[in-house]
Amino acid sequence: MSAAVDIGRPVRAGAQSGVARILRGTPRWMLVTVALFVLAGIAGLFLMWSPDYSKLVFRQSLRNAYAAPLTKGTLLGADQLGRAVEYRLLAGLGISLLCAAAVTLIATTLGLFMGLLGSFFGRTADRVVTTVIDVTWAYPTILLAVVIAGIQGPGVSTVIWALGLTLWSALARIVRAQVLVLREQDYVLAARALGYGRVYISLRHLVPNLVPVCILMATLFVALTIIAEAGLSFIGLGAQSPTPSLGKTLAEGFSFASSSPWPLVFGSLTIIGLVTTLNALGDHLRDTLDPKGTIPLPRLGIIRPPAPALAAPDEARTVALAARDVSVAISRPSGDVPVLTSLSLALSQNRTLGIVGESGSGKSVAARALLGLLPAGLVQSGGSVLWQGRDIAALDAEALRRERGRFIALVFQDARASVDPLYTVGAQIAETLQAHFPQDSAAARQATLGMLARVGLADPAYFDRYPHQLSGGQMQRAALAAALVLRPRVLIADEPTTGLDATTQKKIVSLVRELRRELGMTVIWISHDLDLVSEIADDIAVMYAGQVAETGAVADVLRAPSHPYTRGLIESRPGRGAAPKTRLPAIAGNVPEPADWPATCRFLPRCGQALAACSMVQPALDGAHGRQVRCHNPVARQAETVA
Amino acid sequence: MTRHGSPLLSASGLRKRYPGAGGRAGHLALDDVGLELNAGETLGIVGESGSGKSTLARVLMRLTPADGGVATYDGIDMLRPSATEALRLTRAVQIVFQDPNSSMNPRRTVRQALAEATRVAATPAAGTEDRLVDLLDSVGLSREKLDAYPHQLSGGQRQRVAIARALAVSPNVVIADECVSALDVSVQSSVLNLLLDLQRELGLAYIFISHDLSVVRHMSDRVMVMKSGRVVEQGTSADVLLRPRHTYTRELLASVPGLGDG
Numbered sequence A: 001m002s003a004a005v006d007i008g009r010p011v012r013a014g015a016q017s018g019v020a021r022i023l024r025g026t027p028r029w030m031l032v033t034v035a036l037f038v039l040a041g042i043a044g045l046f047l048m049w050s051p052d053y054s055k056l057v058f059r060q061s062l063r064n065a066y067a068a069p070l071t072k073g074t075l076l077g078a079d080q081l082g083r084a085v086e087y088r089l090l091a092g093l094g095i096s097l098l099c100a101a102a103v104t105l106i107a108t109t110l111g112l113f114m115g116l117l118g119s120f121f122g123r124t125a126d127r128v129v130t131t132v133i134d135v136t137w138a139y140p141t142i143l144l145a146v147v148i149a150g151i152q153g154p155g156v157s158t159v160i161w162a163l164g165l166t167l168w169s170a171l172a173r174i175v176r177a178q179v180l181v182l183r184e185q186d187y188v189l190a191a192r193a194l195g196y197g198r199v200y201i202s203l204r205h206l207v208p209n210l211v212p213v214c215i216l217m218a219t220l221f222v223a224l225t226i227i228a229e230a231g232l233s234f235i236g237l238g239a240q241s242p243t244p245s246l247g248k249t250l251a252e253g254f255s256f257a258s259s260s261p262w263p264l265v266f267g268s269l270t271i272i273g274l275v276t277t278l279n280a281l282g283d284h285l286r287d288t289l290d291p292k293g294t295i296p297l298p299r300l301g302i303i304r305p306p307a308p309a310l311a312a313p314d315e316a317r318t319v320a321l322a323a324r325d326v327s328v329a330i331s332r333p334s335g336d337v338p339v340l341t342s343l344s345l346a347l348s349q350n351r352t353l354g355i356v357g358e359s360g361s362g363k364s365v366a367a368r369a370l371l372g373l374l375p376a377g378l379v380q381s382g383g384s385v386l387w388q389g390r391d392i393a394a395l396d397a398e399a400l401r402r403e404r405g406r407f408i409a410l411v412f413q414d415a416r417a418s419v420d421p422l423y424t425v426g427a428q429i430a431e432t433l434q435a436h437f438p439q440d441s442a443a444a445r446q447a448t449l450g451m452l453a454r455v456g457l458a459d460p461a462y463f464d465r466y467p468h469q470l471s472g473g474q475m476q477r478a479a480l481a482a483a484l485v486l487r488p489r490v491l492i493a494d495e496p497t498t499g500l501d502a503t504t505q506k507k508i509v510s511l512v513r514e515l516r517r518e519l520g521m522t523v524i525w526i527s528h529d530l531d532l533v534s535e536i537a538d539d540i541a542v543m544y545a546g547q548v549a550e551t552g553a554v555a556d557v558l559r560a561p562s563h564p565y566t567r568g569l570i571e572s573r574p575g576r577g578a579a580p581k582t583r584l585p586a587i588a589g590n591v592p593e594p595a596d597w598p599a600t601c602r603f604l605p606r607c608g609q610a611l612a613a614c615s616m617v618q619p620a621l622d623g624a625h626g627r628q629v630r631c632h633n634p635v636a637r638q639a640e641t642v643a
Numbered sequence B: 001m002t003r004h005g006s007p008l009l010s011a012s013g014l015r016k017r018y019p020g021a022g023g024r025a026g027h028l029a030l031d032d033v034g035l036e037l038n039a040g041e042t043l044g045i046v047g048e049s050g051s052g053k054s055t056l057a058r059v060l061m062r063l064t065p066a067d068g069g070v071a072t073y074d075g076i077d078m079l080r081p082s083a084t085e086a087l088r089l090t091r092a093v094q095i096v097f098q099d100p101n102s103s104m105n106p107r108r109t110v111r112q113a114l115a116e117a118t119r120v121a122a123t124p125a126a127g128t129e130d131r132l133v134d135l136l137d138s139v140g141l142s143r144e145k146l147d148a149y150p151h152q153l154s155g156g157q158r159q160r161v162a163i164a165r166a167l168a169v170s171p172n173v174v175i176a177d178e179c180v181s182a183l184d185v186s187v188q189s190s191v192l193n194l195l196l197d198l199q200r201e202l203g204l205a206y207i208f209i210s211h212d213l214s215v216v217r218h219m220s221d222r223v224m225v226m227k228s229g230r231v232v233e234q235g236t237s238a239d240v241l242l243r244p245r246h247t248y249t250r251e252l253l254a255s256v257p258g259l260g261d262g
Helices: A018-025 A028-049 A053-058 A085-120 A123-138 A141-152 A156-182 A186-193 A198-234 A246-255 A262-289 A313-318 A363-371 A397-406 A425-436 A441-454 A460-464 A472-484 A502-519 A530-536 A554-559 A564-572 A635-642 B053-060 B083-092 B110-118 B129-138 B143-147 B155-167 B185-202 B213-219 B237-242 B247-254
Strands: A319-330 A337-348 A352-356 A378-387 A408-411 A490-494 A522-527 A539-544 A547-553 A622-624 A627-629 B009-018 B027-037 B042-046 B068-073 B093-096 B173-177 B205-210 B222-227 B230-236
Touching: A018 A262, A028 A053, A028 A085, A028 A262, A085 A123, A085 A156, A085 A198, A085 A246, A085 A262, A123 A156, A141 A156, A141 A198, A156 A198, A186 A198, A186 B093, A186 B110, A186 B155, A198 A246, A198 A262, A246 A262, A319 A363, A319 A522, A337 A363, A337 A378, A337 A522, A337 A547, A352 A363, A352 A530, A363 A378, A363 A408, A363 A490, A363 A522, A397 A408, A397 A425, A408 A472, A425 A441, A425 A460, A425 A472, A441 A460, A441 A472, A472 A502, A490 A502, A502 A522, A502 A530, A502 B247, A522 A530, A530 A554, A539 A554, A539 A564, A547 A554, A547 A564, A564 B185, B009 B053, B027 B042, B027 B053, B027 B068, B027 B205, B027 B230, B042 B053, B042 B213, B053 B173, B053 B205, B083 B093, B093 B155, B110 B129, B110 B143, B110 B155, B129 B143, B129 B155, B155 B173, B155 B185, B185 B205, B185 B213, B205 B213, B213 B237, B222 B237, B222 B247, B230 B237, B230 B247, B237 B247
Parallel strands: A352 A522, A352 A539, A408 A490, A490 A522, B042 B205, B042 B222, B093 B173, B173 B205
Antiparallel strands: A319 A337, A319 A378, A539 A547, A547 A627, A622 A627, B009 B027, B009 B068, B222 B230
């Protein structure tokens, strides 16, 4: 068993509780501002309930009415009764925040409970909950406030109940939608398979994962309550004299605005300041919780000045695509982390190169680098890519755009994600064609129909189908048609059949093989599947941890692998040698993360044949006649030493 | 448990239709499906997406209710068990899922995940530190991993924890639903080895579900081929995968790259 023990990634310090993570990432000013408002509110409440309050607030009573700021012992002026505005605001802030806390507590609890009830406790519960949510959603808060005020009279508690009993539906909808996803997660299914009940699973597995969204909604509830309280108090349904609240201050200030604007001005400023901060916090939390928001901001790709064109004239003609020492790194504030190191390739016309690697091997990054189209957050840190002998760093953006598509095209693993769901398949292909080669739409339609037929979608009806009307296999055919309609010289196919059924995969593979011959293309086929690549490629490059570990003609490499990793990959496949139901030869450990790549041989921690040199010097990709291997102790030499 | 004679787990006539949108007929995921599983053997189930193989696993685990049919384990009705029978079933039949990214709750440690499973077990040692360490040891993980969170583990390690969680109740049957499909190629073989070792040591019976014919052939004693919710062919692993009789099985085999020349 010891051979199979995983070599773990270094354990990051500390448990990652969701709340702690959210707080750590929040800008300091937001937290400080919110904390100041809360402290001021608490101080206001203490003040209001202290015996000296009326003495403090009234100071010199009516003689001070309408005092301007910084006069007659006041800081922010006095209102129509001579009450100091600053004390009214402090107490009002306290009442408003108390009100907001109560509303948030009611709405969050109710929203969480109803959302869970609807999504995790059966269909009948869901039908009832959804109806209640819809009715609540449609019911105006003001109307409910009027009804409640009619029952118990206007006041702060009317505001609390009117808002608490309507706002929850917003959270309940989100919770319900999230639980519909969470309940299909394997760990929830596993807990059900262990016989745990719905209540237990809700508390242990669902609620903890819903905390972040509850926090986000709570900040919005607080902001909404502050504004809604102001509105309801303004129309007389909220706080009643002498109870202060921000809304009450505003309402009274408005009545006497012509005599003294200061209560209105400072009341409004307080509300604006508080609500703006809360909304900024809400925006920040939403970005943090949305996985798409965590992508690092793109840094403009640093492309090194063009290297002197090394390609000899005759080489330029036969070599369609070449990479020289191309390196790519993830740019992080803490420093760049390499994900692709010194990739050198030369692709002749009419050949297919298979790039094989596992997740994190850098194979997809290599494809994007060859296209000059690195995703956001990745930068080319060195080397050059040559398209027919021309360094793409020397091409301007317009030329690059023109050549992409005409010279080089890409087909993705997820074809559906690479098209616009709102346009028909045919229209999108025809549009590409017209953008590159101006022509009328009838001609573009004809050419598109011809290409669709060529990829096996012969029925003209396919032209007018929307992406969702095509199966996975048909979609991948359409994506191929879109890539090939411009007759590119080079086609890069990045795991184009992963996720498709085996029978569909076989059809796509033979289609690409035919088209390559017919159109005289160079194809780069990227896959994690060694067997698949052996069927389609002439040459193979096996990648491991951002480097090419071994490259050569497919038949040579697969028959006599030189790198221990290649050999491990081949032998560890079932059906390659080990009899059924017997142990397979396994490669120990795991594929390391880029940050954990050893400085020496990157395969060293998983290698069974390491020499002393392997832990000292990083091996270079070495060899002749197109057969190269990056290893100090390649497999063939081991055989010699054994023999 | 029954070693000879009647099978450990058997099902017949299982039917399941998923309701279609807007009152349409929907999708028939299981159409008169039956199977038999003997103690200690592996039944491989192959089929493409939509063949109903995962629905079958969910029905046997009562994660999805069946529309009709019978399934029994050791005389217990698997589809409608009483409360005490349900507990016996839980302790006897467990499942390992496909996705190493969602197999563990991201907010809970390995210790919490395993302790949750051991609490269901009948053994008095359940829940003790020693038991948890034993479980980790049996799947080739060291005890330092006990307090790790899922994001601190690799995909292969998380899948090992998922296997350990299934083993925590000392089951006789483990359903493996595409349990190595999402793993890196170089990690797949070590997880397959683990499953084979555990079968030998603990006498487990597996229902091994996969779209990967090479993997199924390596793991299975008997194989069942499914298409569109129906069983189209079944028999010993060698018979079905080396001498297929149904045209669909032949088509399936022909589309596996590299299988013929291995």
